[in-house]
Amino acid sequence: MSGAVVRPYGDTTGDGMVQVSFTLPVPHDKRGEGAAVQLANRMGIDPAMLVHAKQMGDGFTFFVVYGRVNHLVDLSAVRVVERDFPLLSAKEVNAVVKRRLRRKLSVVGACIGTDAHTVGIDAILNVKGVAGEKGLEYYRELSVTNLGAQVSVPELVEAARVARADAVLVSQVVTQRDAHLHNTREMSAAFREAMPAGRRPLLIVGGPRFDESQAAELGVDRIFGRGTTPGEVASYLVHALVSRRVKVA
Amino acid sequence: MTGKLGLDPVLVARARELARRAGQPVVELARSHTTVSVERAVLRLAGVAGADPDGIPWVNRLVDAVVADVGLGHGVALPVFDALVREQLTDVTLLAQKAAAGSVRFVVPSGRAATAARRAARRAVAVGIRQIDRRRVERDRLVRRYGDPRQRPWIYLIVATGDIYEDIPQAQAAARAGADVIAVIRSTGQSLLDYVPEGATREGFAGTYATQENFRLMRAALDSSSKELGRYVRLTNYASGLCMPEMATLAGLERLDMMLNDSMYGILFRDINPVRTFVDQRFSRKVHARAGIVINTGEDNYLTTADAVEEAHTVTVSQLLNEYFAHEAGLADRQLGLGHAFEINPDVPESFRLELAHALLARELFPDAPLKWMPPTKHMTGDVFRGNLLDGFFNLVGAMTGQGILLVGMMTEAVVTPWLSDRDIALQNVRYVLGAAGGLHEDFVPAPGGFIQQRAHRVLGEAVRLLERIGEQSLLTAIAEGTFGIMKRPADRGKGLAGVARHEADYYNPATEILERPV
Numbered sequence: 001m002s003g004a005v006v007r008p009y010g011d012t013t014g015d016g017m018v019q020v021s022f023t024l025p026v027p028h029d030k031r032g033e034g035a036a037v038q039l040a041n042r043m044g045i046d047p048a049m050l051v052h053a054k055q056m057g058d059g060f061t062f063f064v065v066y067g068r069v070n071h072l073v074d075l076s077a078v079r080v081v082e083r084d085f086p087l088l089s090a091k092e093v094n095a096v097v098k099r100r101l102r103r104k105l106s107v108v109g110a111c112i113g114t115d116a117h118t119v120g121i122d123a124i125l126n127v128k129g130v131a132g133e134k135g136l137e138y139y140r141e142l143s144v145t146n147l148g149a150q151v152s153v154p155e156l157v158e159a160a161r162v163a164r165a166d167a168v169l170v171s172q173v174v175t176q177r178d179a180h181l182h183n184t185r186e187m188s189a190a191f192r193e194a195m196p197a198g199r200r201p202l203l204i205v206g207g208p209r210f211d212e213s214q215a216a217e218l219g220v221d222r223i224f225g226r227g228t229t230p231g232e233v234a235s236y237l238v239h240a241l242v243s244r245r246v247k248v249a
Numbered sequence: 250m251t252g253k254l255g256l257d258p259v260l261v262a263r264a265r266e267l268a269r270r271a272g273q274p275v276v277e278l279a280r281s282h283t284t285v286s287v288e289r290a291v292l293r294l295a296g297v298a299g300a301d302p303d304g305i306p307w308v309n310r311l312v313d314a315v316v317a318d319v320g321l322g323h324g325v326a327l328p329v330f331d332a333l334v335r336e337q338l339t340d341v342t343l344l345a346q347k348a349a350a351g352s353v354r355f356v357v358p359s360g361r362a363a364t365a366a367r368r369a370a371r372r373a374v375a376v377g378i379r380q381i382d383r384r385r386v387e388r389d390r391l392v393r394r395y396g397d398p399r400q401r402p403w404i405y406l407i408v409a410t411g412d413i414y415e416d417i418p419q420a421q422a423a424a425r426a427g428a429d430v431i432a433v434i435r436s437t438g439q440s441l442l443d444y445v446p447e448g449a450t451r452e453g454f455a456g457t458y459a460t461q462e463n464f465r466l467m468r469a470a471l472d473s474s475s476k477e478l479g480r481y482v483r484l485t486n487y488a489s490g491l492c493m494p495e496m497a498t499l500a501g502l503e504r505l506d507m508m509l510n511d512s513m514y515g516i517l518f519r520d521i522n523p524v525r526t527f528v529d530q531r532f533s534r535k536v537h538a539r540a541g542i543v544i545n546t547g548e549d550n551y552l553t554t555a556d557a558v559e560e561a562h563t564v565t566v567s568q569l570l571n572e573y574f575a576h577e578a579g580l581a582d583r584q585l586g587l588g589h590a591f592e593i594n595p596d597v598p599e600s601f602r603l604e605l606a607h608a609l610l611a612r613e614l615f616p617d618a619p620l621k622w623m624p625p626t627k628h629m630t631g632d633v634f635r636g637n638l639l640d641g642f643f644n645l646v647g648a649m650t651g652q653g654i655l656l657v658g659m660m661t662e663a664v665v666t667p668w669l670s671d672r673d674i675a676l677q678n679v680r681y682v683l684g685a686a687g688g689l690h691e692d693f694v695p696a697p698g699g700f701i702q703q704r705a706h707r708v709l710g711e712a713v714r715l716l717e718r719i720g721e722q723s724l725l726t727a728i729a730e731g732t733f734g735i736m737k738r739p740a741d742r743g744k745g746l747a748g749v750a751r752h753e754a755d756y757y758n759p760a761t762e763i764l765e766r767p768v
Binding site: 021022023054056057060062113114118119148149150174176177179208226 | 411422425426437438441454455518519520553627631663666668669670673674
């Protein structure tokens with residue numbers, strides 16, 4: 001796909017059609033509609049068709065705009081984190097751990113800080129899993145400790161030590177005031193302080209609002225975003241802890 | 250509207266009996282223990298107010314001082330009111346300040362001193378309870394003046410900016426747009442604070458701190474909205490977490506109308522110690538009963554962690570337990586907003602019919618309870634268009650099964666905290682469905698022996714079997730083993746355990762004494 005330039009697709013290749021919706025703090029009148037069209041123009045939508053406007057309460061209006069956007073995307077210039085490890089089945093994960101590691105791989109998971117949303121960590125760890133895929137507790141060769149919600153960083157470090165964790169999984173759903181970023185930095189700093197580099201578990205965070213390319217900046221080994229499945233996490237664990245380490249050794 | 254499912258009345262009666270049997274030992278536990286938060290609630294009723302310069306409420310300082318001298322098991326009323334006489338003070342808050350400075354020693358009085366302390370404590374607490382009574386009368390008067398919402402279900406909407414002064418215009422706008430009930434979501438983590446913050450607050454995480462002053466400000470704002478709109482707009486907050494009894498008390502004092510108050514939520518989802526939760530819950534429900542507050546239970550939460558089809562019966566079991574605990578604490582059926590939710594994976598075949606079956610089962614099991622119907626959250630993916638459709642189907646189930654309180658679903662669930670436009674679109678959705686199909690529950694009668702009836706019977710049967718299993722061991726063991734919502738919560742673990750004590754022989758709690766006396 002390198003070199004390909006794309007623009008949005010409405011119903012004809014290259015038509016560049018998009019739809020956006022937004023609210024402006026203005027009453028619904030001619031001037032308000034004009035303001036919405038002008039904003040759409042500034043966003044690169046030209047011509048902009050104002051298809052819907054509805055006043056909400058006293059001084060707000062909701063707008064829906066359709067139109068042709070004049071921006072292009074050069075696919076060769078798009079940078080993303082591609083999956084750099086093979087996807088394994090549960091059976092394969094178990095087999096690799098058993099053969100290469102010759103003990104159970106220990107995983108400790110938690111929601112840290114005040115975040116009480118265990119949906120993410122439970123989806124990855126609970127036997128129940130997500131989208132028909134079983135969670136890590138289901139993997140015979142993984143030993144899973146799920147600390148649940150609102151775990152403090154010191155508690156997590158201690159639990160990781162007790163469980164001799166090979167990997168620590170942290171889920172962060174609440175993102176208000178960038179709580180997920182602060183919490184992750186605090187967590188990775190605590191592990192760096194508490195354990196020497198060679199003895200530190202693999203640090204993994206996940207949550208719907210993380211940028212997967214920010215791992216180094218946050219001091220963790222890997223970030224998993226929206227839609228990650230337990231199988232991907234298990235495959236990564238095997239890749240990072242068993243396959244790669246054995247090759248190096 | 251009973252009898253649409255052809256439920257076996259013998260089986261329904263058996264389910265209630267089993268719930269009673271499972272709940273009774275827990276009630277005994279609650280009757281024989283107290284907690285720091287129950288005692289702080291007693292002091293709040295007795296008029297202790299305000300906080301020290303670090304923001305720690307005087308009720309906390311006073312209870313801590315009493316506990317340090319004589320322990321918790323006697324209750325704080327006698328030691329506190331005995332000290333008040335000895336120190337020749339009339340203001341309990343002043344005593345708290347002196348105690349915090351370390352200049353008061355507490356003892357458990359006996360003989361004449363005990364009788365005097367008991368009388369003084371009872372008199373002081375009665376003032377607080379009279380205030381709750383006045384608030385209840387005031388609500389009744391305002392409801393008569395402005396009227397209840399014209400339609401059922403009542404439309405329940407959430408605001409959560411973190412700043413009470415932002416919440417107020419948002420709540421008023423929501424009321425104007427059709428909301429009948431406003432819930433102010435609490436700041437993340439407040440449930441694990443072992444004190445109630447003080448004053449008006451402008452900073453919170455994913456919600457606004459629940460404080461007495463925030464309660465007062467929002468209630469006053471909604472009173473003016475009620476006047477403007479010609480219908481009484483209700484206010485909701487949370488009696489949950491480590492300060493449940495105090496939250497209930499403050500809600501009663503400031504005329505909140507509904508409180509989230511589940512019997513097991515704190516245990517399962519906040520890892521709060523089970524004994525602490527059950528003791529706190531019983532006291533808070535007595536206060537709610539007295540204050541005329543409608544409680545909302547949290548069964549919807551089980552379905553966010555467990556599968557909504559396989560675990561549907563755990564919702565029924567929890568509703569039956571919540572009903573038993575609520576009745577035992579003196580709440581009337583009309584005060585029971587028992588919870589349930591639209592959380593079945595929409596990719597499951599016949600998911601809508603399953604939802605109808607579950608919602609109708611709850612409706613028929615608890616015909617006189619308002620029931621709180623909760624929108625999809627778990628299967629809201631960020632696809633806002635699909636989410637809006639799902640919310641429409643959720644609203645339709647609410648209309649078809651005659652739910653009492655409908656929490657408005659947001660298409661941006663799991664994306665952002667609701668924007669102004671999200672709320673407007675969500676309310677349009679509700680208005681369309683209720684306008685187009687609001688009376689459909691009159692016509693909707695599932696075919697005898699058909700899919701919906703069969704499903705409801707099956708869930709009820711599974712609920713009875715689970716209650717039987719709980720009866721063979723105990724509710725605390727069932728909770729410890731992860732029966733509800735998958736979480737395992739043993740009775741000797743969890744947060745807040747240190748603040749629990751067994752009653753000593755001379756335990757005295759004037760609030761419980763007054764609340765348990767028939768009005």
